[in-house]
Amino acid sequence: xxxxxKGLIVIIVLLAIAxxxxxxxxxxxxxxxxxxxxxxxxxxxxxxxxGETWGQSLVMGVIGIIxxxxxxxxxxxxxxxx
Amino acid sequence: xxxxxxxxxxxxxxxxxxxxxxGIVYSLRKLKNFPEDKIPLLGLFAAGVFAAQMxxxxxxGGVSGHLLGATLVAILLGPYAAILVMTAVLIIQTLLFGxxxxxxxxxxxxxxxxxxxxxxxxxxxxxxxxxxxxxxxxASWLSVVVGATLTAIEIGLSKSLPFMKVLTLMxxxxxxxxxxxxxxxxxxxxxxxxxxxxxxxxxx
Numbered sequence: 001x002x003x004x005x006k007g008l009i010v011i012i013v014l015l016a017i018a019x020x021x022x023x024x025x026x027x028x029x030x031x032x033x034x035x036x037x038x039x040x041x042x043x044x045x046x047x048x049x050x051g052e053t054w055g056q057s058l059v060m061g062v063i064g065i066i067x068x069x070x071x072x073x074x075x076x077x078x079x080x081x082x
Numbered sequence: 083x084x085x086x087x088x089x090x091x092x093x094x095x096x097x098x099x100x101x102x103x104x105g106i107v108y109s110l111r112k113l114k115n116f117p118e119d120k121i122p123l124l125g126l127f128a129a130g131v132f133a134a135q136m137x138x139x140x141x142x143g144g145v146s147g148h149l150l151g152a153t154l155v156a157i158l159l160g161p162y163a164a165i166l167v168m169t170a171v172l173i174i175q176t177l178l179f180g181x182x183x184x185x186x187x188x189x190x191x192x193x194x195x196x197x198x199x200x201x202x203x204x205x206x207x208x209x210x211x212x213x214x215x216x217x218x219x220x221a222s223w224l225s226v227v228v229g230a231t232l233t234a235i236e237i238g239l240s241k242s243l244p245f246m247k248v249l250t251l252m253x254x255x256x257x258x259x260x261x262x263x264x265x266x267x268x269x270x271x272x273x274x275x276x277x278x279x280x281x282x283x284x285x286x
Contacts, residue, residue, distance in 0.1 A: 003278065007126040015133045023138040023146035028255030029083045029233060031145045035251055036243050041088025046180030050136060061136055064174055065129040072128035072170035076121045076163075079113040 008065065015061045019054055083150070083233060083256075084175070084190050087183030091240035098236060099188030105196045106169055109162040116163060123281065127155045128167040130270075132174065135181075139262050147259030150229065152198025153206065153222040154267045158274060158281060161203040168195025193233045198225035215268060222267035223260035230256035 026034065033039070051057040090098070116124075131151035138146035151171075156164035172191045175181035182190045202225035209217035234252035238245040274281060 001122070004122045004126055007123075008129060011126075011130050011133050015136065018137045022136065023140040025138070025140055025144050025146040027083060027138060027146050027148065028141075028230060028252060028259050029085065031143075031255060032234075032248060032251040033089075036248055038089060038237070038241065038243065040086030040183065042180075042183065043087045044180075044184040046176070046178055048178045048180075050179060057136070060179070061133055064132050064136075064179065067178065068132040068170055068174045069125040069129040071174060072167055073121060073125035075110070075166055075170060076113065076116065076124050079110045079116070079166075080118060080121075 008069065011065060012058075012062055015065075016054075016058050019057050019061070083147075083194060083230060084182030085186035085193075085233060085237065087185050089183070089237050089240060090186055090189060094236055094240045095185050095188065098186075098192055102188040102191045102196065105165060105192070105200075109165040112162040113166060116160070120159065120163075123278075124159055124163050124167060127151075127159060127163075128170045131155065131167060132171050134266070135171070135175070141255070141258045141262065145255055147226075147255070147262055149263055149266050150194045150198050150226055151267075152195050153202030153225040153263075154270055156199045156203035157206050157218060157221070157267075157271060161199040164199035164203070165196055168199065171195075189233070189236050193229040193236070197229045197232060198222075201225060201228055218268050218271055219264040223264040226256050226260035226263045227253060230259075 048060060048063070051060045131149070131154075134149040134151060138148045140146050152164050152168050155167045159167075169191055172182070172187060172195060176184055176187045176190070202221045205224055206217045206221035209220060230252045231249070234249045238248050
């Protein structure tokens with residue numbers, strides 16, 4: 001358990017350090033879509049986003065990290081119980 | 083590389099969801115033998131993949147990419163654990179953060195998760211006795227390129243558009259993004275094996 005808490009802290013610290021260096025450029029798929037004129041057509045509005053500032057992104061990152069940990073842990077536990 | 087809503091046709095949505103659900107169900111069955119004490123570690127890797135995917139790295143031409151991580155997790159925890167990890171990451175990204183469309187979630191789990199976990203892991207397993215570094219690097223690079231190719235094919239078959247152009251652009255960008263994946267995967271595996279020696283040999 002100590003290892004896991006430490007690991008989560010390491011991930012959050014690394015994220016905090018790396019966030020200012022994150023590229024805002026379109027990714028490979030977005031760039032391809034632009035070049036061939038493909039547009040997305042959202043049918044679902046997600047409740048959260050990654051925020052604008054470093055602080056907002058970090059908070060969102062921490063929320064996501066905890067949720068993803070919980071969902072994956074829960075799913076893995078379920079396979080044991082089922 | 084998250085496909086948004088509006089790019090896949092109904093048949094493609096159904097096919098990709100069907101393949102992905104089968105892949106997940108199969109993996110969950112296989113995970114019954116997964117060591118109980120490694121489940122927290124599995125959660126930790128899922129959290130790490132989510133965080134890593136928030137940080138895009140720039141490549142040439144004003145384009146960026148991010149780690150996929152499926153091959154990375156498959157090498158450390160086995161392919162079935164990697165499929166579960168990528169499924170958890172994509173579910174949270176799609177439903178809560180709007181990364182990728184809800185209609186494309188099956189395709190996205192397939193392209194970024196199942197391909198990397200299965201093909202990436204198989205490639206690594208074949209090459210690891212020859213050279214561990216080359217095996218990790220090539221397998222993770224290949225997982226990105228094949229995932230991108232599959233993405234292009236799914237979109238190309240769904241829409242009337244210049245298919246070869248989409249395919250060429252996607253492969254072209256991801257041949258380079260894949261190098262980033264390879265470097266990050268090598269670096270992270272080395273760091274994890276140094277800091278967490280107990281991770282040891284994990285059953286596939």
